[in-house]
Amino acid sequence: MMRLPWFEFRAPSSVAEAARILAAEGPDAMPIAGGTDLLPNMKRRHQTPRTLVSLRRIESLKKVSNGAGLTLGAGLTLTEVIHEPKAQPYGALRQAAAQVATVHLRNMGTLGGNLCLDTRCTYYNQNYEWRKAIDFCLKKDGGICWVATASKRCVAMSSTDCAPALIAIGAKAKLVSATDERELALESLYNNDGIEYLKRRPDEILTEIRLPPAAGWRSTYWKLRRRGAFDFPVLGVAAAARFAKDGTVEEARIALGAVASRPFLVPKAAEALVGKKLTDDVIAEAATLAASRAKPMDNADLDLYWRKQVAADFVGYALRELRGDDMRGTRLRIARQIL
Ligand SMILES: Cc1cc2nc3c(=O)[nH]c(=O)nc-3n(C[C@H](O)[C@H](O)[C@H](O)COP(=O)(O)OP(=O)(O)OC[C@H]3O[C@@H](n4cnc5c(N)ncnc54)[C@H](O)[C@@H]3O)c2cc1C
Structure with missing residues (x-):
């Protein structure tokens, strides 16, 4: 059984009070909200704050x-x-x-x-003993990134x-x-x-x-994960567009998640949509541009090359849904892992 380390627990009732505690305690204090990520992380000794400042009463x-x-x-x-x-x-x-x-x-x-949310990696999201057995990793307690051994930067x-x-x-x-x-x-x-x-x-x-105001905008999110029931994303695609009455895209944004250490926008792919209607060709061009920015690493579930390959498909699904296509069948197929 993994036990929590000892910690002080504070439960302020205002943001000002919580901020005062964080300032006074320094970096050894961390806010905690639902605790659904932080507490398991503490059990695995990823994070060992001396003080937890609960935000739940605010x-x-x-x-x-x-x-x-x-x-x-x-x-x-x-x-x-x-x-x-x-x-x-x-x-x-x-x-x-x-x-x-x-x-x-x-x-x-x-x-x-x-x-x-903390970043994730195969070599990090393990218990203390597992991590110790590989002499830890760059993200916590060690000196080497086991995903990219020459990397000075953690790629979780x-x-x-x-x-x-x-x-x-x-x-x-x-x-x-x-x-x-x-x-x-x-x-x-x-x-x-x-x-x-x-x-x-x-x-x-x-x-x-x-x-911002939602008027005129449509947005959608597509997620790739191993289990349809629940799992962290190994690819996330979000797209939003504002349409003119005739269906021409006036403004657009496409963002990718779970393919780098941060979620990010792909402006080039979004620009490829502006001033155009979402035809199959326009969607394919934007999907290729967006997918070229996806740089998944071999530190998560599912095959790395396949994850990279399906990024364009997922951007395409998102844009077709924005266009108004009925994508419920595709969503169901993905949830049932028939890809
Ligand atoms: C089995 C399992 C499956 C999960 N699947 C997914 C998934 O599919 N997708 C996904 O996105 N997440 C997933 N999670 C992670 C987590 O449950 C969610 O991301 C959840 O929304 C985290 O919110 P929380 O309030 O519990 O955060 P906490 O655990 O309380 O905090 C998480 C981090 O955020 C900081 N923090 C919290 N609130 C604030 C604030 N207001 N200001 C500054 N810092 C703050 C904390 O200090 C901590 O570093 C999963 C977790 C588990 C255990």
Whole structure:
């Protein structure tokens, strides 16, 4: 049985108080929301914070508000996000959140926790004894990356489902600390580095996600995983587009997840759609451009070359769904692993 290490537990009731504790305790303190990722990580000694600062009692992190667009509190559970009526126009977010883990984990896991999710790797997501037997790895306790042995950079991969979806939607993230607050485009929250995967400082709390108005936009999220029932993504494709009345694409964004240490936009692929209708040829061109940016590593489930190969197919599925094709059969086929 894997046991948790000892830790101090603090449960503030406001963001200001939580930020004060994080500032006072320094990098040995970590926020905890649902704990669905952090607690298993602590059991495996990936992370060993001296103090956990629980965000669960902070009501302001659960707010949902309209204005120009939609603001979602980082403390909303994924189940709350899925069922939030105001979030329904943001199809990609709903589809991504609904495909995270299982019902139980979505009832506990939060949007903020999902966006700050630790990166994953075959050589890292193992218990302490397993990791010790290979003399650990670059991400934690060791000096070598077993995936790319010459690499000075950890290549553990970003495995959050909601981040690519929200990046394609054009969301912004608000970070609050004891001394300041800032807002940044969600894609700018991430570094392509398996260790320092977030630009969030240890004393900052992700408080809100701001989504732009959805009017005129359609968005979708497609996920590749081994088991249709539940599994982390080994490829995530999110696409969003604003259409003119005649079906011409006026604006578009395509984001990829689980093929690097960060989720990222592929502007060239999106540009290939603008000013055009989504014909099969236009979709094929954008899919090829997007897939060329997918650089999966041999550190996750399913064959590396096959994952790279199907990236274009998945971008194609996403764009065909945006075009209005009925893709339910394809989704079902993927969920049943008939690829
Ligand atoms: C079996 C299993 C399957 C899973 N499958 C998936 C999957 O398919 N897709 C997927 O995306 N995830 C998956 N997860 C991971 C996890 O359950 C979800 O990502 C969940 O949304 C994490 O949210 P949480 O609130 O539990 O985060 P926590 O575990 O509480 O925190 C995760 C990280 O985020 C930080 N954090 C949390 N909230 C904030 C905040 N507001 N501000 C700053 N930092 C914060 C924590 O310090 C920690 O580093 C899975 C987990 C398990 C155990």
